[in-house]
Amino acid sequence: MFPLLKETIISTAPAAYLIKKSKGALAGFNEFRSYIQDIILSFRSFRKLRFRAVYSIILNQTRFTGIHAIPVVASIAILVGGTVIIQSMSNLPQYGLQDFFGNLMVIIIARELGPLSTALIVITRSGSAITTEIATQKWSSELLSLEAMGIDTKLYIVFPRIMASILSIFSLIIFFDLIAFLGGYIISRTVAYIPLEIFFIKLLKAFSFNDLVSTVLKSLLYGVLIPLVCCYYGFKPASKFEVPIYVSRAVIRTTLVVFGVNAAVSLIFYFI
Amino acid sequence: MIKLNKILKLDKNEIRVALFIAVPVAIVLLLVVLKLGYSLTGPTYDVYLKIDSISSVAKGTPVRVKGYEIGKIVSIEPQYKPALHFLAVMRITKSVDLYEDCSAVIQNQNILGDPVIELRNPEKRGAPLQPYDVIEGVEYVNLEAFMQDLHVLLTSISSTTDVIKQLTVDSRQNIKSMIGNLSGAIANINGILNNSQKDILEIISLFRKTAVTLNDVSDELKKHPMKFLLTGSDKK
Numbered sequence: 001m002f003p004l005l006k007e008t009i010i011s012t013a014p015a016a017y018l019i020k021k022s023k024g025a026l027a028g029f030n031e032f033r034s035y036i037q038d039i040i041l042s043f044r045s046f047r048k049l050r051f052r053a054v055y056s057i058i059l060n061q062t063r064f065t066g067i068h069a070i071p072v073v074a075s076i077a078i079l080v081g082g083t084v085i086i087q088s089m090s091n092l093p094q095y096g097l098q099d100f101f102g103n104l105m106v107i108i109i110a111r112e113l114g115p116l117s118t119a120l121i122v123i124t125r126s127g128s129a130i131t132t133e134i135a136t137q138k139w140s141s142e143l144l145s146l147e148a149m150g151i152d153t154k155l156y157i158v159f160p161r162i163m164a165s166i167l168s169i170f171s172l173i174i175f176f177d178l179i180a181f182l183g184g185y186i187i188s189r190t191v192a193y194i195p196l197e198i199f200f201i202k203l204l205k206a207f208s209f210n211d212l213v214s215t216v217l218k219s220l221l222y223g224v225l226i227p228l229v230c231c232y233y234g235f236k237p238a239s240k241f242e243v244p245i246y247v248s249r250a251v252i253r254t255t256l257v258v259f260g261v262n263a264a265v266s267l268i269f270y271f272i
Numbered sequence: 273m274i275k276l277n278k279i280l281k282l283d284k285n286e287i288r289v290a291l292f293i294a295v296p297v298a299i300v301l302l303l304v305v306l307k308l309g310y311s312l313t314g315p316t317y318d319v320y321l322k323i324d325s326i327s328s329v330a331k332g333t334p335v336r337v338k339g340y341e342i343g344k345i346v347s348i349e350p351q352y353k354p355a356l357h358f359l360a361v362m363r364i365t366k367s368v369d370l371y372e373d374c375s376a377v378i379q380n381q382n383i384l385g386d387p388v389i390e391l392r393n394p395e396k397r398g399a400p401l402q403p404y405d406v407i408e409g410v411e412y413v414n415l416e417a418f419m420q421d422l423h424v425l426l427t428s429i430s431s432t433t434d435v436i437k438q439l440t441v442d443s444r445q446n447i448k449s450m451i452g453n454l455s456g457a458i459a460n461i462n463g464i465l466n467n468s469q470k471d472i473l474e475i476i477s478l479f480r481k482t483a484v485t486l487n488d489v490s491d492e493l494k495k496h497p498m499k500f501l502l503t504g505s506d507k508k
Contacts, residue, residue: 062289070292167293174296195320195351195359197404204306212303 035154035232042155049155057160058167065126066168070175072121074183077176080117081184084108089188102206105181111211112266114177115169115218119226119258122169123251127230130161131250134234135243143235158231166223173219214269221261229254315367316343317403321360321376321389328378328387328411335362335389342368345389359406362389369393370401378411 088104134157137143143153185199194202233250237243282290323329326348335343343364351357364370373394378387389409401407493500 059285059289062292063285067288067292171292171296174299178299195404197318198320198406201402201404204303207303207307209304209307212300212307216300 032232035235036228039154039158039228042152042159045152045155046159049152053156054160057156058164061126061161061164062168064129065122065164066171069121069125069168069172072125073118073172073176074179076117076121077114077179078183078187080113081109081180081182082187083184084113084180085184085188102202105184105203106206106208106211109180109184110177110207111214111269112262114180115173115215115222116258116262118169118172118176119218119222119262120255122165122172122222122226123230123254123258126165126168127226127254128247128251130227130230131234131247132243134231135237135246138235138237139240139243158227161227161231162224165227166220169223169226170216170219173215177215210269210272214265218262218265221265222258225257225261226254229257316363316365318346319362319364319401320404320406321345321362321409322406323358323360323378323409323411326358326360329358329360329389329409330387333360333387333389335364335391337368337370337391337393339390340368342391360409362407364391371397372399372401372405374401374407376407376409378409 084105088101088108092101092104134143137157143157146153146156181200181203185194185196188194230250233246233253236246321329329345329348331345331347333345334341335345343362345360346363348358348360351359370391371393373396375392375394377390377392379390380387391407
């Protein structure tokens with residue numbers, strides 16, 4: 001009887017595991033949907049919110065997410081820009097493609113690497129911080145106090161962070177692109193010489209309105225999604241011991257979401 | 273800045289955040305303006321002239337199109353990579369239409385040897401000349417030397433053509449005599465074939481007679497083999 005039972009358990013275990021996981025994913029999806037619904041509904045009480053309070057949160061969050069991230073963004077931008085420029089300058093002429101140098105720079109740095117690298121920096125710096133901050137506020141009953149005072153916590157906490165993230169990510173992407181081009185140009189001068197004006201004219205010629213729209217769209221989507229997902233996981237911990245688990249989960253899930261959105265936007269602009 | 277702070281009642285963080293947002297927005301707006309074709313440089317624009325030596329060009333050298341002055345050289349920058357060459361910055365007016373593949377000939381405008389850069393539009397006009405485009409400079413002295421070389425080359429080609437023509441005439445004579453010889457040879461072969469035909473008929477008739485004799489011998493041998501062997505044929 002025992003071998004038969006063992007066989008039955010082995011044969012049904014993966015299916016049961018899959019069903020359990022699917023149910024979990026569905027429940028998680030429903031929970032996230034109701035969370036977004038709550039945020040949308042909370043806008044009904046938007047006019048009751050004090051402007052000064054929201055403005056202060058936006059200002060501080062922009063300072064933390066954007067201005068404080070400039071040194072990290074600049075360092076990574078110089079390294080990425082230098083690598084891409086040196087590789088393209090040394091390899092493109094071998095295939096007679098040196099005229100496409102500007103296009104390649106715009107495609108790789110401005111369209112893809114700039115937004116993606118900036119989003120990853122914001123996730124690791126600010127996303128984790130947002131989750132930890134909200135989880136700590138929840139654990140120390142600050143959220144409960146706010147709700148007791150009749151303040152909609154979803155609106156008061158999530159909305160200013162979304163606004164700050166949109167502004168920060170948009171500015172950081174532009175800074176990243178600019179520093180990557182400039183830094184890359186300076187590094188590339190050790191390999192070959194291109195006059196600065198010619199370098200920028202080539203880039204300007206290669207830059208299209210599609211690239212600009214793509215960059216703005218990505219900054220908008222990342223700006224909404226990163227704080228949204230991170231805040232969601234910030235509201236989740238039931239005890240202080242769950243805080244690291246949800247912080248880690250927030251970072252991983254947001255990274256996955258950002259990569260997915262990046263691929264989707266690239267795909268849309270590929271067909272356009 | 274302090275006065276501005278007092279007027280607007282902004283604290284340090286607000287100014288920082290405002291700058292942090294305003295600078296990228298300004299960059300994007302500038303990009304849009306430039307992509308829409310507007311220029312921020314005014315009625316003139318700078319174009320590079322690439323030259324190998326600065327012996328014939330100096331700062332202030334006029335730039336002309338069909339003799340009409342459209343600008344001048346404002347600076348000359350040495351470039352060390354990949355090999356030493358110079359980029360002269362020509363500041364030219366936008367009023368004259370110039371195209372990407374235009375040529376720049378450096379020539380002397382008078383007997384004293386004052387240089388002037390003459391821009392010439394290409395026969396087939398492509399994209400308009402953009403600011404900071406690079407035009408390859410050709411010195412008129414070099415151009416003259418090039419023309420002389422070309423003249424020598426054309427003279428050589430002409431003499432080579434003459435030699436080939438002479439060879440062709442000689443060859444024609446040879447071919448004519450060869451054809452004459454060939455027709456003589458063919459006539460000889462025809463004569464030989466005609467003579468051979470008579471001899472062949474005689475040989476065939478002789479063959480025929482020999483065949484008749486051999487037939488007789490074989491008949492005799494069949495009828496009287498022993499007699500034939502011992503005494504010979506009846507006729508004999």
